Amino acid sequence: MRTLIASPFLGEHLVLRPDDPRAVKVGAHRYRDLLAAATRPDNVVPAWLADAARQRWDLDLAGRRLTDTVLVREPSALGYGRASYELNLGCNYDCEHCYLGVKRFEGMSWRARELVLRLMRDAGVLWLQLTGGEPTIDPLFSEVYRLAWDLGMVITLLSNGSRLHHPAILELLTSRRPYRITVSVYGATEQSYDGLTRRKGSFRLFSRGLEAACAAGLPVTLSLVITRHNEHEIDAMRTLADRYRLPFNEYSNISPTIHSGAETLPSQSAAFLRARKPFMGCGAGHTHFHVDPHGKASMCKVGRDSAVDLVTEGLDGLLRLGEIADGLMARTGGCSGCALSSTCFTCRPLARLYQESGAPLNRYCQHTGR
Known part of the structure; x- marks a missing residue:
């Protein structure tokens, strides 16, 4: 190897x-x-x-x-550097704050997934993020991970940690080590954690998976997810990270679903609604892209309109992605001609989701007095 x-x-x-x-x-x-x-x-x-x-x-x-x-690795004429791939929208949790909304267990056949992974490699993707839903519950997770690693992609795995203790998954991750495993933390106690995920026993599985990953010396980073359900445990969640001597980030701004659904917004902790930095642009669609469970490539996880079907269009389809991204980033609707656009802290695709969901202005816009 x-x-x-x-x-x-x-x-x-x-x-x-x-x-x-x-x-x-x-x-x-x-x-x-x-x-x-x-x-x-x-x-x-x-x-x-x-x-x-x-x-x-x-x-x-x-x-x-x-x-x-x-x-x-061979050079690519497209020159992408990063991509994210949703293996499946399905999840073994049912978190109120989840931006995916309805989490259907749908995905491609192995033949189609193999094609998509090779296309990512041929597009130049070096850093690949595997996500979901919960990627480790996907029936083809091991096959996808193994091929991506063998093709020379450096892998970051986003997981709730509930299956990291399974022997087959541990063997895979220790023999083909990832760059990083980012494990979401939804509370510091069973009551809080299971209440947020709406799955009894989820805290026990998380704890068991985290213990196994740390014992195996895997590169784990924690993402502390703060909502109104667990905000009282933030200090205990930080203490948990310190106990395992793991780096951590805190995620507290809750967004609408990818379908502009507002059902996630009530889980926002008002005390932890963080001010964002001004949005200065990004390389979405130009240097990196996102692939959903059906092989549709979009500029990112948020801007999913006008996606390219990689299975049928291949690399030629990705040639259109930069132009698609530029169109989605253009300020339209209530954002066109905004006098505060130079200091806006929300990209246009995300602002559109907030607008369509009817979210309060203070979640995404500086014009909170209007």
Whole structure:
């Protein structure tokens, strides 16, 4: 199994380990040398790369075959760097705040998923986020994860942690280590956690999964989800993260569903409605994209209109995605001509969801006095 990946990434060239935040930036000429060496039957890890691997990761690659230790990825004419993939909208929880709304268990066949993963690789995707619903309950999770890893994509897994203790999943994640596993935390006690997820026993499964992942030395980060149901436990949730010595982020701004549904909004904690920084634009649709369970590629998880069908259109469809994204980012409706647009803190696709859901202005707009 290869140890390192060499790949273009947004105009640069990197050599990296799938589970390590440190990378080695190399020049275009050295990347081309690796591409050429990978085609020769007598290839050996170049001395410069062996030295870099020793210094950066304490790896001894001297004298080893290049193709046994480094996956050298082909360049892509599209040049995307990141993508997210929803394996399935289904979930074993029923959280009131979930932005997916109705969580149907739907997904593609393995043949279609394999095609989509290879298209992502061919589009240049190096960092891949696997999400859901809950991705680990998908019947093809292991197959998707394994192929994505083997294709040379660096994986971040978003999970509620409820199945991380399963032996097959642990074996997969320890043999093909992810870059990061982000585990959502919905409370610090069984009463609070199970109340938020609306699933009895969910706190027990979360705790068991977190214990197993930490014992296996997996790279876990916690996402503390704050709602009106658990805001009283925020300090205890932080203490939980500290007890496991895990880094954590806090998520507290609740959005409408992807269908502009307002059913999530009552779960917002008024005390933890955070002010966002001004939105300065992003590369959605240009440097990264999102794929839903049916193989539809959109600019991101929020802006899903005019999606490209990867299964039928392939890479040619992605050529349209930048133009689609630019159209969705244009200010329309109540946002067109806004005098405060230069300091707006909500991107246009998200603002549209808030508007269509009838959310209070203070959730997404500076014109709270109107």
